[in-house]
Amino acid sequence: MIEFEDVTKQYPDGTVAVDTLSLRIPSNEITVFVGPSGCGKTTSLRMINRTIERTSGRISIDGEDINSKDAVALRRGIGYVIQHAGLFPHKTVVDNIATVPKLLGWDKRRARTTAMELLERVGLDVKLAERYPAQLSGGQQQRVGVARALAADPPIMLMDEPFSAVDPIVRNQLQEELLRLQRDIGKTIVFVTHDIDEAIKLGDNVAILRVGGKLAQLAPPSELLANPVDDFVRDFVGRDRGYRALTFVHPDELPVKPLPAELVLDDAGAPVGWRTDHEVQPVNAVYKQGDSLRAALDAVLTSPNGWGVCIDANGRAVGIVDQVIVAEALRS
Amino acid sequence: MTWIGDNLGLIWEQLREHLYLAILPVILGLLISVPLGYVATRFSWLANPLIAFGGVLYSLPSIALFIVLPAILGTKVLSTVNIVVALTIYTVSLLIRNVIDGLRSVPAEVRQSAVAVGYGSLHRLVAIDLPIAVPVIFAGLRVVTVANISMVSVGAVIGIGGLGELFTLGFQKDFLTPVVVGVALSLLLALVADLILVGLQRVLTPWARVIHTPPVEVA
Numbered sequence A: 001m002i003e004f005e006d007v008t009k010q011y012p013d014g015t016v017a018v019d020t021l022s023l024r025i026p027s028n029e030i031t032v033f034v035g036p037s038g039c040g041k042t043t044s045l046r047m048i049n050r051t052i053e054r055t056s057g058r059i060s061i062d063g064e065d066i067n068s069k070d071a072v073a074l075r076r077g078i079g080y081v082i083q084h085a086g087l088f089p090h091k092t093v094v095d096n097i098a099t100v101p102k103l104l105g106w107d108k109r110r111a112r113t114t115a116m117e118l119l120e121r122v123g124l125d126v127k128l129a130e131r132y133p134a135q136l137s138g139g140q141q142q143r144v145g146v147a148r149a150l151a152a153d154p155p156i157m158l159m160d161e162p163f164s165a166v167d168p169i170v171r172n173q174l175q176e177e178l179l180r181l182q183r184d185i186g187k188t189i190v191f192v193t194h195d196i197d198e199a200i201k202l203g204d205n206v207a208i209l210r211v212g213g214k215l216a217q218l219a220p221p222s223e224l225l226a227n228p229v230d231d232f233v234r235d236f237v238g239r240d241r242g243y244r245a246l247t248f249v250h251p252d253e254l255p256v257k258p259l260p261a262e263l264v265l266d267d268a269g270a271p272v273g274w275r276t277d278h279e280v281q282p283v284n285a286v287y288k289q290g291d292s293l294r295a296a297l298d299a300v301l302t303s304p305n306g307w308g309v310c311i312d313a314n315g316r317a318v319g320i321v322d323q324v325i326v327a328e329a330l331r332s
Numbered sequence B: 001m002t003w004i005g006d007n008l009g010l011i012w013e014q015l016r017e018h019l020y021l022a023i024l025p026v027i028l029g030l031l032i033s034v035p036l037g038y039v040a041t042r043f044s045w046l047a048n049p050l051i052a053f054g055g056v057l058y059s060l061p062s063i064a065l066f067i068v069l070p071a072i073l074g075t076k077v078l079s080t081v082n083i084v085v086a087l088t089i090y091t092v093s094l095l096i097r098n099v100i101d102g103l104r105s106v107p108a109e110v111r112q113s114a115v116a117v118g119y120g121s122l123h124r125l126v127a128i129d130l131p132i133a134v135p136v137i138f139a140g141l142r143v144v145t146v147a148n149i150s151m152v153s154v155g156a157v158i159g160i161g162g163l164g165e166l167f168t169l170g171f172q173k174d175f176l177t178p179v180v181v182g183v184a185l186s187l188l189l190a191l192v193a194d195l196i197l198v199g200l201q202r203v204l205t206p207w208a209r210v211i212h213t214p215p216v217e218v219a
């Protein structure tokens, strides 16, 4: 169990990012910190591995004050995953994963074997082992980030918006896999997100923070939805309720328009980008046939030209959707 | 042409001196710039004054430095130490900027995860920050190496200048061959030194050569 007791963080410029925060994070479960941007989630998380030092209060792990140990030793026992993964660009994938085992002085072979096992465990092909991070997609990098955090088998893993920068389809896969992985490994995971949907999906417990680093409510998701303690929590949980409901609408098949000439495809027929006069703009999100209407709307909204690319199960572009198509589907 | 044949020993001697006078300051300058740059990134208020000070130093005319240094250092006017110190000052004044920029080029999330996985600060400098800074530092090393190779010749004015002394010789005797040999060899030296640095950089940064456009997302 990780316990915060009256923890306060005031930055040198006077900003109080976290204000007398007290909460208990149970072992072997996922606890999510969620709240609006700037409410102190990252600060709270990083005080656990002392990459940010608190101003006052006490944080303990299994009853032991985290300051009773050397900070570097403490960190080697806590996995850490962030947005964009923060992989070391000059190290290969396998060396990235083996970082902590090597810092702990494991012999090379054992560190490497462990790293290769983890690579498979997070769903990556072992052929990627000798690649550099720049040769991986965003989703693959994020998996390597998770593998690196788990390499020395720490009991605790801290995750700071790890899936925020990948497109919605991949994010969904990564979330599912984290849940699957957690069923096997049962780590104490503290997960930070600004996305209430993600919090509800992943959290065994969800801590809602309000700006100024105050805890509004800490409860299992069902409890949060059923019994919000105040208007702030009710608003936060209920925000975009209509839009979020689209997540549960799965049209059998959206009618699509034929592929326009501006769409650049790779050899396998997967969409690469939109050709304009000067450059090729990224497609951003794609819509997979059979996914929710929310995914379709997202593909349309994030497209540089208002056309969402629809792909089949093999990733090949099969057509495009636009606002009119999505609106029609909504009406029916 | 016969002059070249008759003076191979002299030419070789000047070439070696030239190389020594140009390269030793690069090595010393690097050894000074890295710790200095590291301190400047830890105490960030130091960085801009240091870079500005480097700019001022670099704008000093080399000839003035060659002449003033003996008085400051207490060395003989004809000592090679003057040239080495002067060029080391130039090297530091130029490289400091690249070291600072290079260390700053480490992405924030990379630095953050290095701290979080449990690198101590010196270990992080050696294992993470410096390797990532190599491309930027090498850009500076290449400029400064070529600059030093051309600047050594200026030392000929005070009597120590490697291949520059061949210019002096040629002008004194009103004889073109030594001048041509001196110019050609210092150009060649600069070219070879640059190629070696480029090769070294490629060996040190295999990761920087990979394609930077990741494949379309297929997780």
Ligand SMILES: Nc1ncnc2c1ncn2[C@@H]1O[C@H](COP(=O)(O)OP(=O)(O)O)[C@@H](O)[C@H]1O
Binding pocket: A011, A012, A013, A015, A016, A017, A035, A036, A037, A038, A039, A040, A041, A042, A043, A044
């Ligand atoms: N190094 C810092 N110095 C001063 N203020 C900071 C610093 N880091 C964060 N803050 C401020 O502290 C508050 C909480 O930040 P943060 O913990 O990053 O929030 P969140 O992760 O919830 O978006 C914000 O107001 C932010 O501007």
Ligand SMILES: [Mg+2]
Binding pocket: A041, A042, A043
């Ligand atoms: Mg944050």
